[in-house]
Every structure is written in C-alpha cells, then in structure tokens.
C-alpha cells in the first residue's frame with residue numbers, strides 16, 4: 001500500500017481483494033458533473049470485485065454550507081436549489097447517484113455510507129484532539145510544513161469561518177496557545193485537560209461583515225467552524241487509522257475501525273503546483289507516510305481518475321461543463337432498476353471505461369448524443 005496508481009483501471013481492479021475501505025471526499029460546491037460522478041463510479045467498480053469492500057463518501061461541505069452569499073454557485077444551479085441549503089442538495093444528489101450506481105454494478109447499497117463533513121466533525125472529540133495536538137506542537141507543525149506546504153509562508157492547513165457572518169476565511173489564522181515540542185506532549189495535555197484550548201486568531205475578509213478588518217478569536221474545540229485543506233484525503237485516515245499516534249498515551253483504546261485502504265481522487269490531484277511543483281496527491285502521501293510520521297500504522301493507496309475536459313478545458317464548477325449535470329443525465333437517461341435499460345450509469349460507464357485514456361473529453365455530443373438525434 002501507499003502507492004499512487006494513475007488512470008489505469010486495469011491496474012487498480014486486481015488489488016480489490018486487499019481493500020476493505022474506500023474513502024472519498026467530493027467537494028461539490030455546484031452540481032455533480034461527470035468528473036465527480038466518475039470517482040464514485042470507480043469506487044463501485046472496485047466494490048463489484050470484492051463483496052467485503054465498503055465505501056465511505058464524505059461530502060466536504062465545510063467551506064460552503066455556512067456561507068450566506070451564493071455568488072460562487074453557478075446561476076443555473078442556484079435556481080435549482082429553490083431556497084434549499086446547498087449541502088442538503090449535494091447530499092441528495094450523492095445518495096441518489098450512489099443508489100442507482102449500486103444497482104447497476106450489483107453492489108449492496110448498505111455497504112455505502114454518505115456523511116456530511118459538517119455533521120461528521122460535530123462532537124468528534126478524538127479528531128479534535130488529534131488535529132489540536134498536531135497544530136500546537138512544533139513537531140506536528142514541522143511535519144505539516146515539510147510534507148504538505150514545504151515552501152509556503154505558513155504551515156497552516158486550516159482556515160476558520162467568521163463567527164459573525166460564517167464566511168470562510170481565505171487567510172490562514174495565527175495560533176494562540178501554549179506550544180509543545182512534541183505531538184505526544186500536546187496530546188497528553190489535551191486529554192488530561194490541563195492546558196487551555198487552542199485559539200485561532202483571524203480577521204474577517206467579508207466587506208459586508210461587522211467584523212471586517214477586525215480580529216476575532218475562535219476556540220479550536222469545535223471543528224464545524226474550521227475549513228481544512230487536504231482534508232478529504234487524510235482526515236478520515238487520521239480518524240480511522242491512528243494506533244501509532246496513541247501508542248504512547250496511557251489509557252487510550254485503539255480505534256476499532258478499519259483503516260482506509262484506498263482513496264479515489266480526481267485528475268486535478270495529480271497536477272503539480274507551488275514553488276516545488278509537487279502535486280496534491282504526492283503531498284498527501286508524503287504527509288501520511290513520512291518516516292517520522294506518528295500518524296498512521298498503514299498507509300492507503302491512491303487512485304487518480306482520468307482528467308475530464310469539456311471542449312479541451314478542465315471541467316470544473318466555475319468553468320464550462322456545468323450544464324453536464326447529474327440532474328440532466330437522469331432526465332435524459334433515467335435509470336431503470338428493473339434492468340430494462342442501463343440509463344445514465346451505463347452511459348457514463350461506457351464513456352469512462354471503454355477507453356483507458358488519461359484525459360476524457362466530454363461534450364454535449366458524446367454525453368447526450370442519443371437525445372440530440374430527436
């Protein structure tokens with residue numbers, strides 16, 4: 001484990017036997033498009049090869065669910081929301097899509113769990129403690145800096161949301177607390193309750209907010225007001241697979257959950273960026289498998305799906321391709337659970353798995369060609 005497999009489904013499927021848990025964290029601040037759906041399809045394909053493999057889908061809704069302005073949501077999608085909360089709509093979309101996919105691939109839907117990140121972190125004290133200990137120790141912060149943000153000015157992996165207007169901040173906060181040299185010391189201080197709670201200091205950058213340009217302090221005991229970067233690929237790992245982390249702390253039981261065996265990530269995770277030109281997946285792998293890491297006893301494998309393009313451009317929520325939605329797919333190719341047709345799932349399956357190209361060009365034509373004939 002610990003490998004990165006790139007865009008070759010034939011290389012991934014023979015490993016299905018060894019994968020107990022697949023984790024995915026889609027960030028859908030817009031409608032589900034073929035790129036998002038493809039990561040889910042890939043998981044279902046692996047599950048169809050191993051009847052024990054489970055899938056945990058965690059919707060990364062943290063940086064949009066609390067915002068009161070919807071300017072980042074595409075206009076057409078905003079109309080579809082008709083007053084409903086974006087996180088609820090994304091949840092409904094995932095549940096519907098996964099249910100129809102599991103029928104198509106003959107996978108028992110009870111093997112799939114969908115969670116909103118904002119719900120998951122509420123009252124998750126173990127996770128609060130782990131992240132706290134990482135951030136308040138020199139050792140933990142050095143580890144984050146060396147592996148995730150080696151040349152960045154800040155080693156922070158989190159940004160808070162403003163307590164007044166709930167806008168997600170774009171600038172990293174300053175940490176105010178007693179700092180420890182080692183992660184274990186910080187962790188022990190937290191579990192024994194001796195030390196003060198870690199506090200984040202930030203300024204709201206929403207011009208319409210009463211706290212604009214004014215410092216605010218946020219106690220780090222509730223993760224629901226914190227946005228994580230890289231979260232989808234490692235927070236679930238921290239939560240399910242950290243016996244090494246607890247080894248030295250007395251009286252703490254080991255987690256009984258299965259460690260994540262596989263993360264399935266979109267093609268953009270493989271694009272290099274930053275001054276060291278390292279991709280996001282390489283950074284996360286480094287973070288989780290670093291020699292000195294006290295975090296995991298077993299590191300997961302990463303599968304990078306093909307990059308989806310729309311007329312040559314990367315498909316994303318802000319650019320082209322936002323018309324190619326799950327909603328439209330389901331309208332044009334309704335899935336029939338009686339097996340009379342393969343519906344939209346069969347359509348996508350054919351588009352994605354009938355070739356092994358690293359880039360899959362999606363157009364109105366190849367996605368909706370049948371209906372365009374009418």
Ligand SMILES: [Zn+2]
Nearest residue numbers: 162165204209
């Ligand atoms: Zn504010």
